Amino acid sequence: MHSISTMSHDEAVKEASAKHSTPAELVGKFQYGTAGFRMKANILDSVVYRVGLLASLRxxxxxxxxxxxxxxxSHNPPEDNGVKLVDPMGEMLEASWEKYATQLANAESDDHLVQVYNELVKTLKVNLDAPARVIFARDTRASGPRLVGCLNDALTATKAESTDYRILTTPQLHYLVRCVNTKGTQDEYGEVSEKGYYEKLAAAFKQAMEHTKPQGHLTVDCANGVGGPKLLELLKYLPAPADGGLDVKVVNDDVHKPGSLNHQCGADFVKTNQRAPPSSKAGPGDRCCSLDGDxxxxxxxxxxxxxxxRLLDGDRIATLAASFIAELARQSGLMDKLTVGVVQTAYANGASTTYIQKNLGLQIVCTPTGVKHLHHAATRFDVGVYFEANGHGTVVFSPSALKAIHTHQPQSPAQADALTTLMALTDLINQTVGDALSDLLLVEVILAHKGFSCAEWLQTYTDLPNRLVRVEVADRNLFTTVEGTAERQLASPTGAQKDIEKVVAKYKDGRxxxxxxxxxxAVRVYAEASTRAEAEDLAAAVAQIVRKYGAK
Known part of the structure; x- marks a missing residue:
C-alpha cells in the first residue's frame, strides 16, 4: 500500500471533518458504551465520521x-440510530479503546479532531503506512444511508480498504468479521458472505435435527426490523415443514414503513410490557417469539x-441451553473433559440462579451488566452459556472444548448420536455475539429433542415476582457501583446503599x-420478592431512594 504523508493525511481528515460538524452544545456529552454510540439520528453525523477514523486506526x-x-x-425508536465497532474475532471493541472513541467524538473542532487523532496515533504507536481494512453494514432505519456516507468519508480520508455489506442484522456483521479474519487458517469460521451465514446455520440445524422433528408451529415477531427479511431468507435454506423443517409464521416484518420499527412489537416491547404485541393473533399454547430491531x-x-x-426470557433460554448441553456432554461421554458454566448479571431472576446451581449442578458466575462482561466471563469455561434477561446471549466453546468434541471417540451408538448433536450445536450457535436467528434455531432444536411444549419449559422452575423501574435523574454519573459486586451495590451517592438495604430487609425473598x-x-431499579405486590412495593421504595439522592 502506498505511503501516506502525515501532512496529506491530516489535511484529508480535516477537510472531510468539515462536512460533519458537531453541534457546540453536544461537545463533551458523547460517550461510547456497550452499545457504542446511540442517540437521535440527526445529531450522529460527526460521531459516525469519527468512529470511521477510529476503525481505520484500530x-x-x-x-x-x-x-x-x-x-x-437496535430496539430504540425509528428516529434514533447508533454506531459501534466490531473487533477481529467478531467480538465487541476492546474495552480499553472505548475511551478513544469518546475522545474523538468530543473533539471541539476540525483542528482539535486532527490533534486528538494524531495524539492517538502517537500514544498507540500506530503505523499509518500499515493497511487498514473495514467492513460495515446498517439496519433498515431511514437515516442509515446518510450515516453510511459519513462513515465512507472517514474511510476515504484515511485510505482504508472497505466493503459495504448494506443491510444486515448486527450478528451477521459480527459473523462476517470473524470469517474474514480467520479465512485460510485452522480456525476458519465460515464462508465470507451472507449466503455463507445461512448455509452454515441450515446445515447445522439439519444435523442437529437428524433424529427428531419440531413440534407445532412458531410465530415470529420481527419488530418490523432487519430480522424480518433475513429470517425469511434463512427459511429458504431450511427443509420444508413436511421434511422436518420449521413451520414458521412471520409477523411484524414491514421494513418499508419507517415509523413501524419497534412500535408496539419486538423483544424489548414484550419484555418491558410483559405482554404479546397487540398485533399478535396467537392462540392459547401457541409458541411465539420476538426479535429486537437489529x-x-x-x-x-x-x-x-x-x-x-407467560414470558420465556433470556434467563429461561440460558437454563434451557445449559441443561441440554450438559446433558449432551454426559450422554456423549465428555462430561469429565468439559466444564459447562453459566454467566448471569444481577438482573437474572434469583429462581434461575438456584435452579442452575442446585438442579443442574453447574457453576455460575455473576458479572456487571453489558455483553462484553458476560462474553469475557463465558470464555473462562470450556462451554460458557450467557444470556441477559432481555434475550441477548450466546454459547461460547473454548478451543480446547472444540478439540475435545471433534476428536472424541464415542463408545456406543447412543454416545455417537449425542456427539453428533453436540458437534452440530458448535456450528448452529453464532459464538461471536448474541444472535436472534441462531438462538431461535437453538431453542427449536432443544425443545424438539426434549419434547417440550412452552408450558413444560416454563415448569422447570418458578420465577420470583420482579419489577424493573426506570428513574430519570439529573446526572447518571452520580450513581456508581462497588467494584467486584457485579453492580449490585452502590458506592455513591453516600448513604444510598444503606437505605436500600434497610428497605430490602423488610421483604421475604427480597432483593x-x-x-x-x-x-x-436514568437509573434502573430492579426488585424481586416472594409476591408480585411486594416486588412492586420494594421497587417503588428503592426508586424513591434513587429520586431522593438523584435530586441532590
Whole structure:
C-alpha cells in the first residue's frame, strides 16, 4: 500500500471533518458504551465520521486485520440510530479503546479532531503506512444511508480498504468479521458472505435435527426490523415443514414503513410490557417469539390455558441451553473433559440462579451488566452459556472444548448420536455475539429433542415476582457501583446503599439494586420478592431512594 504523508493525511481528515460538524452544545456529552454510540439520528453525523477514523486506526494497529462497523440503534425508536465497532474475532471493541472513541467524538473542532487523532496515533504507536481494512453494514432505519456516507468519508480520508455489506442484522456483521479474519487458517469460521451465514446455520440445524422433528408451529415477531427479511431468507435454506423443517409464521416484518420499527412489537416491547404485541393473533399454547430491531435479542412467550401471558426470557433460554448441553456432554461421554458454566448479571431472576446451581449442578458466575462482561466471563469455561434477561446471549466453546468434541471417540451408538448433536450445536450457535436467528434455531432444536411444549419449559422452575423501574435523574454519573459486586451495590451517592438495604430487609425473598444507565440520564431499579405486590412495593421504595439522592 502506498505511503501516506502525515501532512496529506491530516489535511484529508480535516477537510472531510468539515462536512460533519458537531453541534457546540453536544461537545463533551458523547460517550461510547456497550452499545457504542446511540442517540437521535440527526445529531450522529460527526460521531459516525469519527468512529470511521477510529476503525481505520484500530485496523492499522492490528496490522491490517479487518474491523467491523455496524450502524444500528437496535430496539430504540425509528428516529434514533447508533454506531459501534466490531473487533477481529467478531467480538465487541476492546474495552480499553472505548475511551478513544469518546475522545474523538468530543473533539471541539476540525483542528482539535486532527490533534486528538494524531495524539492517538502517537500514544498507540500506530503505523499509518500499515493497511487498514473495514467492513460495515446498517439496519433498515431511514437515516442509515446518510450515516453510511459519513462513515465512507472517514474511510476515504484515511485510505482504508472497505466493503459495504448494506443491510444486515448486527450478528451477521459480527459473523462476517470473524470469517474474514480467520479465512485460510485452522480456525476458519465460515464462508465470507451472507449466503455463507445461512448455509452454515441450515446445515447445522439439519444435523442437529437428524433424529427428531419440531413440534407445532412458531410465530415470529420481527419488530418490523432487519430480522424480518433475513429470517425469511434463512427459511429458504431450511427443509420444508413436511421434511422436518420449521413451520414458521412471520409477523411484524414491514421494513418499508419507517415509523413501524419497534412500535408496539419486538423483544424489548414484550419484555418491558410483559405482554404479546397487540398485533399478535396467537392462540392459547401457541409458541411465539420476538426479535429486537437489529436481531441480536430474542424472547419466547405463550398464552397459557387460562389466557395468562407467560414470558420465556433470556434467563429461561440460558437454563434451557445449559441443561441440554450438559446433558449432551454426559450422554456423549465428555462430561469429565468439559466444564459447562453459566454467566448471569444481577438482573437474572434469583429462581434461575438456584435452579442452575442446585438442579443442574453447574457453576455460575455473576458479572456487571453489558455483553462484553458476560462474553469475557463465558470464555473462562470450556462451554460458557450467557444470556441477559432481555434475550441477548450466546454459547461460547473454548478451543480446547472444540478439540475435545471433534476428536472424541464415542463408545456406543447412543454416545455417537449425542456427539453428533453436540458437534452440530458448535456450528448452529453464532459464538461471536448474541444472535436472534441462531438462538431461535437453538431453542427449536432443544425443545424438539426434549419434547417440550412452552408450558413444560416454563415448569422447570418458578420465577420470583420482579419489577424493573426506570428513574430519570439529573446526572447518571452520580450513581456508581462497588467494584467486584457485579453492580449490585452502590458506592455513591453516600448513604444510598444503606437505605436500600434497610428497605430490602423488610421483604421475604427480597432483593433489589440500582444501577445507572449506560446511555441516558436514568437509573434502573430492579426488585424481586416472594409476591408480585411486594416486588412492586420494594421497587417503588428503592426508586424513591434513587429520586431522593438523584435530586441532590
Amino acid at each position: 485496523s492499522r494497529k492490528l496490522n491490517g486485520q479487518t474491523i467491523g462497523v455496524m450502524i444500528t440503534a 436481531a441480536d435479542r430474542i424472547v419466547f412467550y405463550f398464552q397459557d390455558e387460562k389466557n395468562v401471558f 433489589s439494586f440500582a444501577r445507572a444507565s449506560g446511555t441516558e440520564d
